[in-house]
Amino acid sequence: MSETLFRRIKDLPSTHLLGTGVPTCAGCGGLQALHQIYDVFGEKTVFVNAAGCMTLLSVYPFTPFRGSWLYTAMGAAPAGAQGIRDALDIQLQKGQIKKEDDLQTVVLTGDGSAYGMGMSATSSAIERGLDFVYICYDNEGYGNTGQQFSEATPHAARTSTSKGPQGYPGFKKDLFSIWAAHKPSYVATVIGAEPLDLARKIEKAKEKKGPRLILALSPCPTGWNYDPKDTADIGRLAVRTGIWPLKEYEDGKVVHTKIPRKRLPVEEYLKLQGRFSHLFEPTRNEEILNGIQERVDTYWAEVDGG
Amino acid sequence: MTRKLLTGNGAAAWGARLAQVDYIPAFPITPQTEIIENLENWIDNEGMPARMTTLESEHSMITAAGAAAATGVRVFSATSSQGLLYAMEMLYTVAGWRAPFVLTNVSRGLAAPITLEPDHNDIMAARDCGFLQIHCADCQEVLDSVLIAYRLGEDKRVRLPVIVNLDGFYLSFTREPVEIPDPEAVARFLPPYDPENIRFSASTPISQAVAVLGGTPYSYFRYESHLAAQKALEVYDEITTEFTEEFGRPREALESYRTEDAEYLFFQIGSFATKAREAVDRLRESGWAIGLIRPRLFRPLPEEHIRKALAGKKGVTVIDQNLAPGRGGVLHSELGSVLFGHANMPGILVSFIGGLGGRDISTEEYFEMAMVTREAVKEGRPPPPRLLYTETELREVEKLQAIANMERIELGAKP
Numbered sequence: 001m002s003e004t005l006f007r008r009i010k011d012l013p014s015t016h017l018l019g020t021g022v023p024t025c026a027g028c029g030g031l032q033a034l035h036q037i038y039d040v041f042g043e044k045t046v047f048v049n050a051a052g053c054m055t056l057l058s059v060y061p062f063t064p065f066r067g068s069w070l071y072t073a074m075g076a077a078p079a080g081a082q083g084i085r086d087a088l089d090i091q092l093q094k095g096q097i098k099k100e101d102d103l104q105t106v107v108l109t110g111d112g113s114a115y116g117m118g119m120s121a122t123s124s125a126i127e128r129g130l131d132f133v134y135i136c137y138d139n140e141g142y143g144n145t146g147q148q149f150s151e152a153t154p155h156a157a158r159t160s161t162s163k164g165p166q167g168y169p170g171f172k173k174d175l176f177s178i179w180a181a182h183k184p185s186y187v188a189t190v191i192g193a194e195p196l197d198l199a200r201k202i203e204k205a206k207e208k209k210g211p212r213l214i215l216a217l218s219p220c221p222t223g224w225n226y227d228p229k230d231t232a233d234i235g236r237l238a239v240r241t242g243i244w245p246l247k248e249y250e251d252g253k254v255v256h257t258k259i260p261r262k263r264l265p266v267e268e269y270l271k272l273q274g275r276f277s278h279l280f281e282p283t284r285n286e287e288i289l290n291g292i293q294e295r296v297d298t299y300w301a302e303v304d305g306g
Numbered sequence: 307m308t309r310k311l312l313t314g315n316g317a318a319a320w321g322a323r324l325a326q327v328d329y330i331p332a333f334p335i336t337p338q339t340e341i342i343e344n345l346e347n348w349i350d351n352e353g354m355p356a357r358m359t360t361l362e363s364e365h366s367m368i369t370a371a372g373a374a375a376a377t378g379v380r381v382f383s384a385t386s387s388q389g390l391l392y393a394m395e396m397l398y399t400v401a402g403w404r405a406p407f408v409l410t411n412v413s414r415g416l417a418a419p420i421t422l423e424p425d426h427n428d429i430m431a432a433r434d435c436g437f438l439q440i441h442c443a444d445c446q447e448v449l450d451s452v453l454i455a456y457r458l459g460e461d462k463r464v465r466l467p468v469i470v471n472l473d474g475f476y477l478s479f480t481r482e483p484v485e486i487p488d489p490e491a492v493a494r495f496l497p498p499y500d501p502e503n504i505r506f507s508a509s510t511p512i513s514q515a516v517a518v519l520g521g522t523p524y525s526y527f528r529y530e531s532h533l534a535a536q537k538a539l540e541v542y543d544e545i546t547t548e549f550t551e552e553f554g555r556p557r558e559a560l561e562s563y564r565t566e567d568a569e570y571l572f573f574q575i576g577s578f579a580t581k582a583r584e585a586v587d588r589l590r591e592s593g594w595a596i597g598l599i600r601p602r603l604f605r606p607l608p609e610e611h612i613r614k615a616l617a618g619k620k621g622v623t624v625i626d627q628n629l630a631p632g633r634g635g636v637l638h639s640e641l642g643s644v645l646f647g648h649a650n651m652p653g654i655l656v657s658f659i660g661g662l663g664g665r666d667i668s669t670e671e672y673f674e675m676a677m678v679t680r681e682a683v684k685e686g687r688p689p690p691p692r693l694l695y696t697e698t699e700l701r702e703v704e705k706l707q708a709i710a711n712m713e714r715i716e717l718g719a720k721p
Contacts, residue, residue: 044508048373058516060523068506069513070376072369073399079366083331083373084506086359090328090379101507121369124362 006199013039013199019064023056027228029219029235030054030110030137032192037135037214040202043067046084046103050077050118052110053144054137068103075117078125081105081132104133104206111138111152114215115173126182126211133205133212139220140172147223147275154243155295156288157275159223165278166288176215180249185210187249188257191217193235197246197258204248217244225274237269242296245303259305266293307491312484314477317445318384318410318470319344320484321452323354324492325408328379328499330358331370335389336422337474338412342384364393371407372400375467376514378501380456381407386474387414387428394431400467401436402531403515405504406459407467408452409437413576414474415663423664424474426576426628430636436531438468438538439605441575443561445482448472450549450557451602456496457545464538465504466531471604473577475664487553495552539606559608562615564590565597570679571616571652572598572672573641574625578661582625585672596676609644616645621654621683623675627661634691635659654682660694667694 005011018038024031030053038045043066049055051074058069072080085105091097109118114136122134141147141159148161151173162168179187185208190198198216205212219235221228238244239258243266246258267289270276279285300306312320319341322330330349332342348354361367364385371383385393390411411432415425429439438458440451448470455468472478506512518524539559546557563583565571572582579600589596599615599622601608616622626635633639638657645651656679660667671694682688715721 043511046506055517058513060516060518063513063516065513066511067508068511069516070373070506071515071517072373073395076366076369076396079361079369080373082359082361082366083329083370083375084377086329086331086357086370087374087377087379088506090357090374091377094328096378097505097507101509103506103508120362121366124366128359 004200004203006196006203009196012036012195017043017066022064023059024053025220025222025228027221027231028053029192029231030139030216032231033137033190033198033216033218034108034135036192036195036198037202037216038065040199041104041106041133041206044103045106046070047106047108048072048077048080048084050074050107050109050113051144052113053139054108054110055144074113076121077107077109077113077118078121078130078132078134081107082125082128082130085131105131107132107134109134109136110143111136111140112142112150114138115151115175123182126179126184129210131209133214135214135216136175137216137218139218139223141220141223143220143223147220155292156279158278159275167276167278176247176249179213180254182211183252184212185250186212187215188213189215189217189245189247191235191238191244191246193232194239194246194258201248201257223275225277226272230272234269234272237264237272240264241266241269242300243269245299256303256306259303263296263300266296307488308486309483310486311481312445312449313340313479313481314442314445314448314472315340315412315479316344317448317484318452318472320486321449322382322408323348324449324487324489325380325382325453325456325496326498327356327382329374329381330356331367331374331381331383332358332360333362333364333367333385333389335364335386337414337424337478338384338386338389338410340478341410341412364389365396368393368396368400368409371409372396372403372405372467375400375405375407376403376504376506378505380499382410383407384410384412386412387416390428390432391416394435397432397435397437399515402527404465404531404534405467406465408455408459409467409469410452411469411471412474412478413471421663422474424476425662425664426626429469429471430628432469433605433636436466436535437605438464438466438535438603440468440470440602441604442470442472442477442602443577443579443600445477445480446484446555447557447602448477449484449486450553450555453492453496454542454545454549454557456499458538458542460499461541461545462502464534464541466534466538471576476577491552495549535606539603539608542603557602559601559603560611560615561598561600561602563598563600565599565615567595568597569595569620570676571596571619571622572625572676573622573637574598575601575604575637576627578625578627578667581667581669582672585669585676588669589673589676594676607640607644612641612644613648613651616652617650619652621656621679622652623656623658623679625658625660625667625675629659629662638691653686654679654688656682656688657691658694659691
């Protein structure tokens with residue numbers, strides 16, 4: 001990170017490219033991250049979207065994007081990016097478009113598509129070495145349909161389809177490692193509440209070629225059941241409790257970019273969210289809370305400096 | 307112009323090569339695979355200036371095809387059967403993008419039971435997706451139809467993707483002499499693709515395929531697609547007139563074979579219609595006034611052409627190589643709605659289902675179907691739809707069932 005333009009908060013772009021007035025919920029952590037990402041990527045981009053919350057950013061005849069947009073379908077966004085990238089390469093090669101008219105192909109999907117339905121299209125796009133950036137706004141559930149659990153839902157979270165006393169019985173799928181196992185050019189986790197870390201990673205991703213993933217944990221007031229004003233606090237707590245490790249993969253190595261020196265207890269993060277309130281009330285569910293804390297501790301025990 | 311023995315698959319690949327396609331998203335499936343194998347070989351070993359990308363599924367393949375067409379290049383792709391259905395979500399989706407490209411479908415029956423052999427249930431399932439459809443009866447027509455399909459889909463008045471359909475095995479793997487037109491002649495007929503404003507480029511940002519809120523804009527865009535598809539009929543007539551001038555082969559929306567003085571007609575699409583032609587010749591020899599109507603263009607359905615061709619006829623034998631369970635044949639119900647309520651239309655349409663999963667339709671069966679139709683006209687009412695099947699076939703299946711039963715008993719099942 002020695003070459004970064006973003007050393008301090010005041011180095012971050014002061015003009016914002018993404019338009020306002022979009023129909024996302026108040027306090028949307030996905031939109032918070034997208035604003036920051038778009039400021040760095042800029043308008044020479046074509047966003048290829050899959051079904052999810054962000055599909056409603058571009059509703060005829062409005063769009064907040066200064067660049068281009070194509071809506072595809074829930075399972076197909078990386079294939080849409082493939083078609084556009086191939087076509088642009090053909091046009092460049094045949095001299096049908098100028099170099100300066102070329103675009104960065106950016107896939108934008110939620111976790112439902114990224115962790116589940118779009119997995120096959122994603123895996124093969126990485127395998128083909130497609131030159132694209134995949135942005136996943138991960139709000140840990142099928143948010144746009146009312147927060148049913150997805151493969152990104154964390155253990156014990158209450159969702160519209162896991163309303164029992166134990167919450168969601170499964171465990172969050174490790175998309176970062178699944179991507180890294182494909183040996184792509186770049187994988188990074190980010191969160192809108194850590195804008196400097198995010199901007200440096202986008203800056204780095206922008207300079208690279210090949211398959212790149214930006215995985216943004218996206219606190220979701222509607223789906224996680226908390227006050228919209230708490231989005232940034234919850235985001236910071238996700239990092240400081242160690243439940244959302246900020247890291248990146250490049251050249252075969254995983255590096256943690258922000259290691260919480262004194263990790264806060266994970267319940268500091270959980271107790272702000274209605275989706276975990278059944279772990280605290282009417283009685284504390286020590287077994288589940290301890291289990292979550294142990295898994296976080298085990299993760300960091302294996303990280304250098306963690 | 308050269309003349310070569312080509313399979314239907316080979317002819318489809320030649321069509322794409324002559325159309326100078328830029329991009330071929332691909333995925334193998336029997337009986338289509340030879341098309342993409344041919345193209346890959348030309349790209350890798352003969353300098354064909356196109357790019358092929360193999361996707362991981364037909365769903366992704368059609369997405370990439372639509373996205374590349376929406377970026378402004380000429381796209382070709384091919385599939386069959388289960389692949390066409392796997393891509394179904396994207397067929398509807400990319401048709402709405404109004405970015406034209408050509409997809410060859412090599413017809414094959416659908417699971418279950420799973421089979422490799424042909425019928426038309428796959429292509430009929432794509433009937434309402436918004437792609438135009440051209441159906442071929444021989445290998446020459448496959449090559450010609452690919453060229454026509456580009457002119458048609460890319461026409462400003464149309465701007466829709468087009469499926470060129472050929473029957474698996476009967477065309478895909480059958481070698482016939484095919485005239486391969488000179489590239490200069492093709493270039494006169496099919497100019498380079500002009501994507502107009504359909505493109506992604508930094509200096510002209512655009513949002514394509516965005517969401518709409520409410521039925522009013524939704525209906526507007528859906529109606530636009532429908533009107534464009536309807537307009538495609540007139541455009542098809544124009545284009546095929548030009549095609550005939552350039553290449554000497556008629557490719558009208560409707561093939562009419564010995565129909566003028568006919569009282570009875572066979573109505574069928576695809577390669578089996580050549581069997582119907584043969585049956586017409588034989589029946590004519592024994593004094594029947596009978597002919598054949600074969601729509602090449604199925605979407606848009608050339609309704610006026612059909613009514614004109616059927617005016618004054620007594621009875622029509624409709625042969626469907628598809629089966630809508632609980633309903634019957636798709637062509638039969640489509641034809642019924644085209645004729646109903648119009649003056650001077652044949653009063654009797656007799657529905658036959660046959661040729662499923664590669665099952666042949668014999669000349670004798672055509673004779674029988676014609677006789678059933680004549681009887682129905684005499685009686686003044688159509689019989690219920692018939693499923694073509696012979697006693698011999700039933701005996702064959704009973705033998706298979708007997709073997710299955712013996713095996714079960716040997717494994718300890720109670721008889």
